[in-house]
Amino acid sequence: MSPRELVILGTASAVPTRQRNHNGYFLRWGSSGILFDPGEGSQRQMSCAGISAHDINQVCITHFHGDHCLGLPGIVQRIARDGVPHEVTVAYPAAGEQYYQRLRWASEFHPTDVIRPHALEGAEPPAFGQPRMTALPLLHSVPVYGYRLADPDGVHMHADELAAIGVTGPRVGQLKQQGHLRLDSGRTIELGDFSTPSRGASLAFVMDTGWCDNAIALASGADTLVIEATFLSAEEHIAARYRHLTARQAGRIASLAGAGRLVLTHFSQRYGLGGMQAFEDEARGEFTGPIHIARDLDVIPL
Secondary structure (H helix, E strand, O other), X not given: OOOEEEEEEEOEOOOOOOOOOOOEEEEEEOOEEEEEOOOOOHHHHHHHHOOOHHHOOEEEOOOOOXXXXXOHHHHXXXXXXXXXXXXXXXXXXXXXXXXXXXXXXXXXXXXXOOEEEEEEOOOOOOOEOOOOEEEEEOOOOOOOEEEEEEOOOEEEEOHHHHHHOOOOOHHHHHHHHHOEEEOOOOOEEEHHHOEEEEOOOEEEEEOOOOOOHHHHHHHOOOOEEEEEOOEOHHHHHHHXXXXXXXXXXXXXXXXXXXXXXXXXXXXXXXXXXXXXXXXXXXXXXXXXXXXXXXXXXXXXXX
């Protein structure tokens, strides 16, 4: 099976530090690679993590604040320089079209025609990409979208039970496709009696937002929620002013959404690496599932 993992390229917010690069997250999802919010230095961080430009199939920009997009020119030019042959979709808020164009053509380079822009607009843009990606607007000082990807739901066939009544090989596929199967004995069996529904794996990505219903909607039932936790609760008034989340609010969103795992990131430069336990403690007050406090170049298996 192809690996599924989240590679943390950077965990800083507006200002990078000696220990934290600007934002950047690379998601291996089977045979696809999705790069979220490449801030400055993402190209170098990819090299440190062993990620090639050829690994990227999609780039998803939540919004056009610099810490979430200023690495895009280098990524595009690396895709061109390395001769990536496949199409690479770049999703972004349509309201920031002028910024996308400036970043896409930020300097002289030998161009590539594999970049495919995908501008998001409206309250519920159509799903796009492969794997299928959905997006919803969040609440920030500029237009911003959060993202969610999910595999289709499926069924787990009870092979032993089917074999016991003589149903094997192609006939199992026939039962799965048709929903029922007539046996040689004349008996008709139903798919639901010999299978268990299986929910497709899912991940939600929520950056730079104040508290809003769409953050919960994106995270609803997600196996993994990657979410900003820019501040601790002592600075909640600052978080509200700039429309960001605290660690406690991020934990509350995960709890209300029924998420499986919480990954906290996008930390203000005011917090050093030695104080990160406070972020977990605050989130733990709201969310009882697994919590990962992201560090640069972490690799999180999914």
